[in-house]
Amino acid sequence: MKAAKGSAKRRKLDHDDLTTLSDKELVKLMQKGRKEAFEIIVKRYESKAYNLALSLCKCEEDAEEVLQDVFITVYTKIKGFEGKSAFSSWLYRITVNASFMKLRKNKQNKATPVEEITPAMENSWVNHEYWTPPTTDSKLANAELKRVLSDAINRLPEEYRAVFVLRDVDGLSNKETGEILGLTIPAVKSRLHRARLMLQKKLHRYYMDFVNPTQVIGVGPRYLQGEA
Missing domain, CATH: 1.10.1740.10 (RNA polymerase sigma factor, region 2, helix turn helix motif)
Structure with missing residues (x-):
């Protein structure tokens, strides 16, 4: 039975x-x-x-x-x-x-092809609403931003790139990222902070060239404001 x-x-x-x-x-x-x-x-x-x-x-x-x-x-x-x-x-x-x-x-x-870095990037910390480049061709400006961003992410050290991709690109929580990488939450926050600072430094010249400096301060992507 x-x-x-x-x-x-x-x-x-x-x-x-x-x-x-x-x-x-x-x-x-x-x-x-x-x-x-x-x-x-x-x-x-x-x-x-x-x-x-x-x-x-x-x-x-x-x-x-x-x-x-x-x-x-x-x-x-x-x-x-x-x-x-x-x-x-x-x-x-x-x-x-x-x-x-x-x-x-x-x-x-x-190098990673710009269009393939991840579809999630469109809705992540580099959301286009945060910046308005003074150009008549916004599509070209957006493509340039993606190219610069892709190159900057690719140049991050492995341990920082992994945390950044999981947290800021894929949108996972600190806890989920820690479980995946075998890190404590404080370690995740620390590496994420370091990764964002590295990207900020690499992208600073681009923002100063293409964005009005008064728009950058206190407005830019989340990592510029130090959110975790």
């Missing part, structure tokens, strides 16, 4: 739309060997994992290899996931570690 009930339950899940399940529920199914659950997790997180890897690795080919490594790791180690942190934090941590391993193996400094 118990076997029949279990079989009936399994058939029901086979017919359900598994995409509506939470990460926690999908993890349980993955730990039971359900490949369909793994496929849904891949679809749910492949874009976010890729964007994070690309922001850290600065190379499309490397980011794609990292993405493959990430989901191979998830598939092979899911049974050992105890749920002490959110699944997304665990996956991001795997992505960051895999990206840093790739960077150590490949030391060449490749």
Whole structure:
């Protein structure tokens, strides 16, 4: 009787739309060997994992290899996931570690295409509402800002770039960032502050050239105001 009930339950899940399940529920199914659950997790997180890897690795080919490594790791180690942190934090941590391993193996400094640094940048700390360049072609000015910003982020040291990307680009909290990187919240805030100062220094000349100095003071992006 118990076997029949279990079989009936399994058939029901086979017919359900598994995409509506939470990460926690999908993890349980993955730990039971359900490949369909793994496929849904891949679809749910492949874009976010890729964007994070690309922001850290600065190379499309490397980011794609990292993405493959990430989901191979998830598939092979899911049974050992105890749920002490959110699944997304665990996956991001795997992505960051895999990206840093790739960077150590490949030391060449490749530039990240401006349009690929991450779609989230449009709604992050560099929101265009914060500045108004005195130019007749705002599209060109916006493109120039993205180019300068992309280059500045790419030049951040690994440990600061990781914190900056997770906090200010992907919009994660200090706690989530700390869990992913294995840092305390004070350490996250400290590295984020350092990263923002580095970017401020690199972007200062650009803002002074393209933005009225009176607009910069007390107005610019969040990092200029020191928010954490």
